[in-house]
Amino acid sequence: MRMLKIVVLLVLVVVAVLFPLQISPDDTTTTVAVFALMFAAWATAWNTFSGYTGYIALGHAAFFGSGAYALAIMCQRWHVGLSDVSLLGLIIPADYAPFLLVPVAGLIAALIAVPVGWIALHTRRHTFIVVTIAIFFIFQLLAENNIGSLTGGTAGLEFHNPSWIYPFFNFPFYYAMLIILVLALLVSWWVRHSKYGLGLLAIRDDEDRALGLGVKTGPSKLVAYVISALFAGMLGGVWGYFLGSVFPQSAYDPLNDITLALMAFMGGLGTLSGPIIGALIIEWARQNFESLPFIQNAQNPSGYYLIIYGALFLIVVLLLPEGIVPTARKWWMRWRSRQQSASGSDTPGQAEALAVGQAGSGEGGNG
């Protein structure tokens, strides 16, 4: 089973790496792929905090936006992206230089998350959700009010446009997002399988008991929060460079907050693969909705998006509250135990082989 998982994972990684090099790459498809990877990584990072601890953070776009602004400000102040940079003996072309600062943007977002998380985590559960929403709006306001003449107010900030041309233009961003996704997934996997992660899960199940059993709940929650903010900041930086400009309304978009939660809930909160599956489904669905003729011709297409998003969310929360991955896992377990009990004295190791001999064991069940 473990081998099978690793093989499937490797195949997926290879497919993801080769994806842009497909025969006749289509610009729209690769653009959607960039966003799909971005949300997959973001939802994975979000899940590392919210999924494992059970604290739903609805203001995560605050760190995404801060990362985007941090990168834009650094590039503008230091004229990054205008000339080639030499690093460790390597010459990095000017257009790739902003990517070097993406981790710095992530660190800045993480630094911001330390006091923010410290304050917000004074409260529990539902008050925490409400406080994160409120804090998110503070960030939007600060960016709009051009605090310290950093953000340029409503006029936003511009990046130096890279000289790449389509279809190549999307590729660097695609791979940047892919690298962050893999990193986020590795961190999420590590947290899930470490003693630290067990502490987070204990907080989700019963915080007071976890505290009583010696889990340092406060620092544990804060560290997870800061980790998720770090990834949000890096993604925000890449996103900002991809779009070429950063505005308060787009960098700090309240819709992104809820989209993340939707993706994680749809795939399965607290699972490794759930947020990625959710993100891919939602982005694919969004792409399909956008190409519907009545939406394309609409005067205010955003109205339709909101309705579709809301309806989708209602369906997921009301009909599939556990998410796709846990539900599928439950079905699989039930199916397997039925198969096992039907064919009698099978050793657990043969469970996968049974999937092949489905017809035979079905007969056994009848007999």
Add this chain to the structure above:
Amino acid sequence: MANIIRGIIEGLLSGGVYALMAAGLSLIFGVMEIINIAQGVLVILGAYLSYQLQQTYHIDLFVGLLITMPIMFLIGLIIELLFIRPLKRERTMFSILVTYAVALIIEGLLILAFTNTPVKLSAWYVTASVYVGTINGTQLYIAYIYIFTFILSVILLGGLFWLLYRTEFGSTLRASMQNRTAAELIGINVERISAITFGIGVAVTAAGGMAFGTTRTFNANDSYDLISRLLVIIVLGGMGSLRGALVGSLALLVIGDVTAEIWSASWSSTVFFVLLVVLLLVRPQGLFGQREGRKQ
């Protein structure tokens, strides 16, 4: 000095309106442990309903409330029946997500129906002002609408308190607020109480929306600003506390308006948010809230 005084007066008067909207939110949370994120967009919906009645049937804004409040009550009932009641586990958390989704749908419908172009409610009492007094040689005028909506809020809030503390329905409601299970055991139909509470909590947004729409231009996008303010108010006052909602709203509006007068309007909410952060550090449960702890 005159500006500050005007800021305080206008803050107190419009604080009453916010108190009304926040009281609805707090009431719903107190009884059902449900946080209604859609409250902000429902206020905007209320404002648009008043706008539509005024534009098509030329009904006065205050008279129109007799129509819009029952409509909003019904909308509240429908939301509760369709989306809140089916939630079985972790109701508070899921309620936030569900009402957020409902808010998105309503916002989308409003954009389709009324576009993004901002509108404003108008009437003679919106433009006309009344002379209040002279401070340091500056004459002070306050628009009638502030006074009218304040009186309206006082009446509605008074009605709400009367309903809660002087009627049998109120005592069953407060019993459900204190202990849901025990209330069920002594024969109170908590499901019915919850539905009606949600309806009442939403109905007050009709009045809130009307008042909101007269003091500034609005479109569906303003719901985010509103809900963040309302959430801050109930966190500040203490979740589920009506008294907290009153004090929180007055504090928000007075601080906001004074900041707007002496500094700049765009900073008014920021200052308030900073105060919220300070308060949370000292008193995480809010001014009048119960300390959050373990639920047995």
